[in-house]
Structure formats: structure tokens, C-alpha cells
Amino acid sequence: MSIQDLPPDFELLLNQLLNGEDEDFSTLEFERFQNYLLSDPRALQHYFEYLDINSGIQTDMSEQLQTLEKIVDGEPAQPPRETSKTPLGKRASLIHYPLIVTASLLLFLAVEWITSGDFLWKRTADSVSKTNLTNQPYIATLTRSTDCVWGGMSLPEFSGQRLLSDDLVLEQGVAEFRFDSGVRLIIEGPTKIKVKTACCAELDYGKMVLHGYEAAPEFSLVTPLLTFHDIGTEYGAKIDKNGDVDLHVFEGAVRVDPNQKNEQFAESIIIKGGQARHLN
Incomplete structure (x- = not known):
């Protein structure tokens, strides 16, 4: 040059x-x-x-x-x-x-x-x-962990630990979260979940049981194909990696919304206590 x-x-x-x-x-x-x-x-x-x-x-x-x-x-x-x-x-x-x-x-x-x-x-x-990240509000607590093996980048360290919005991968074991809204969510590994807000979580795959809280706002559980809305509910679900869901409602009711065009239903449905459905 x-x-x-x-x-x-x-x-x-x-x-x-x-x-x-x-x-x-x-x-x-x-x-x-x-x-x-x-x-x-x-x-x-x-x-x-x-x-x-x-x-x-x-x-x-x-x-x-x-x-x-x-x-x-x-x-x-x-x-x-x-x-x-x-x-x-x-x-x-x-x-x-x-x-x-x-x-x-x-x-x-x-x-x-x-x-x-x-x-x-x-x-x-x-x-x-980084300082701003640490100033984010906590939205849930890991209340119980039994024989847990965590994967991914975020590794909860002990029961009672407060949680920010984050992706969590439970390879094996059972973990229970109590959201600040009052809802309790139990997962069994292998499960991948993202704690989003005090009233919302995303579950990519795995097994879960949700115990609703009547005084709490509606809690949304988002899966790859469907979104479940708690209506004073206790329900369990198994979510496959392809998005299929086996849903069992124990008490109350669950409103199910499709995330996209769905062959089984195209609009919201209500599944009541005592009912079970396979959804895809």
C-alpha cells in the first residue's frame, strides 16, 4: 500500500x-x-x-x-x-x-x-x-430436589435456592418449584423447562405435575404445540419431544390452547377433573 x-x-x-x-x-x-x-x-x-x-x-x-x-x-x-x-x-x-x-x-x-x-x-x-443481570427479580424457589442430576448451563445448587428466569435441564431425579404466584410445579427427569415469570413456564419435554393456587393469577404452561392454563387446577402431563402430550386432570379444569394449526382441534377446549386426553 x-x-x-x-x-x-x-x-x-x-x-x-x-x-x-x-x-x-x-x-x-x-x-x-x-x-x-x-x-x-x-x-x-x-x-x-x-x-x-x-x-x-x-x-x-x-x-x-x-x-x-x-x-x-x-x-x-x-x-x-x-x-x-x-x-x-x-x-x-x-x-x-x-x-x-x-x-x-x-x-x-x-x-x-x-x-x-x-x-x-x-x-x-x-x-x-452483568450487574443488571444480577438485579433481575427472583420469580421462583427450588423447594425440593431428590437425587437430581442437572445438565445444561444453569445448575441449581441446593433446595431453597431462589431462581431467576432461566433454562433448566433435569437429567434425572425429582425437583419441586414454588413460583412466587403460589403455584407448585413438580418435574421428573429427563425434563427441560424454562422458568419465565411467576405465572408462566415453558416445558420442552418431560413429566410434570402442577398444583394450582386458587388465589393466584392464571398460570400458563407452554409446550411445543400447546399451552395449558390453570383454572384452580391439579393436573399432570407427559410431554414428548415431538410435542405430543398425555394430559390427566385431577381437580379443577385446564384450558388448552393450540400454539398452531392442529388436526385434533383448532380452538380452545376445557378438560375437566377426572378426564384424560392425548393431545397432539
Whole structure:
């Protein structure tokens, strides 16, 4: 890549800076040149190369960062080393201090990206998002777990643990949850469930028994094909991975809504206590 690959205006501004003209940049020219350095890494690279050629600045990235740190920390600058290079005179005096600081800051950001793979403010944003996650409200409690083996990413650790909205995979054993709405839900592994809200859960597959609470709002259990709504109910169900459901209503009633067009029924039905249905 050569400087001809960059906009002609950049080359003109760079030559004006380094050729020792009598007048400094105007404010507008300075802003245009600075914008090139900020927006195009190739321009920044050429700028450093010209600085190396014209002022003998070393291209080693770590040395440039050390120089920047000394400027920021207010440490006294080291006396220049004597070299055999010809004095730069007027040309060197035209290398603007603000441009050097801007380029050095960009270089610092480049090193930060290379070494950490991220920027400081991005890491701060990530930490804020993690804090927000911990501030989510709890919606249920794991009240009982018997011979449980958990899979997936979220692993409940003990009975009595409070739960956020999350996916849970019970490989084996029996677990009981009490939602903050008052509803109790018992599952037997293998079962995959997502605790969504205090009044809703998603069950992809597995076995469950729900004990409704009359004073609680309607509780919805969403399966791949159907949604069950508790009406002061006690019911059990076995949900296959293909979405088929064997439903047994012990007390009260369950309203069943299809999640999509269904060959067995196309609208809501009520299944009362003492009834059992195979639904697909």
C-alpha cells in the first residue's frame, strides 16, 4: 500500500505540514488532517512513517507508548540523544504537538485492542450488563430436589435456592418449584423447562405435575404445540419431544390452547377433573 491509495487531500496536507511552509495550518485544515488520522488506519500508518523519516522517531510501538505516558504523567522529558542526522530546523518545528498526541492516543487504543481484544469502555459496559443481570427479580424457589442430576448451563445448587428466569435441564431425579404466584410445579427427569415469570413456564419435554393456587393469577404452561392454563387446577402431563402430550386432570379444569394449526382441534377446549386426553 502507498500513499497514493489515500485521498489526494491527505497527501497535500501532510506535505504542507512537513515541507516547512511559513504559515501553520488553519483551524479547518488542522481538523481535516486530524479526521484523516482518526478515521483511516492507513493514514495514521503513513503519518508515523513520515515522522520516522523526518524526525528520527523510532517505530517501535512500546517506545512511543512510553513517551506518551511520560507526557501524560508530567515526567520531565529526557534530553535528546545526539545522532548523525542532519538537524531538521524549521521542518521539525512544524510537527504539531496536538497531532502527535492524537496519533499517540490512537496508537494506545490499537495496543489495547491487540493485547486485550477489547476497549476499556467496552469492558465497563459488559460489567454493567452483568450487574443488571444480577438485579433481575427472583420469580421462583427450588423447594425440593431428590437425587437430581442437572445438565445444561444453569445448575441449581441446593433446595431453597431462589431462581431467576432461566433454562433448566433435569437429567434425572425429582425437583419441586414454588413460583412466587403460589403455584407448585413438580418435574421428573429427563425434563427441560424454562422458568419465565411467576405465572408462566415453558416445558420442552418431560413429566410434570402442577398444583394450582386458587388465589393466584392464571398460570400458563407452554409446550411445543400447546399451552395449558390453570383454572384452580391439579393436573399432570407427559410431554414428548415431538410435542405430543398425555394430559390427566385431577381437580379443577385446564384450558388448552393450540400454539398452531392442529388436526385434533383448532380452538380452545376445557378438560375437566377426572378426564384424560392425548393431545397432539
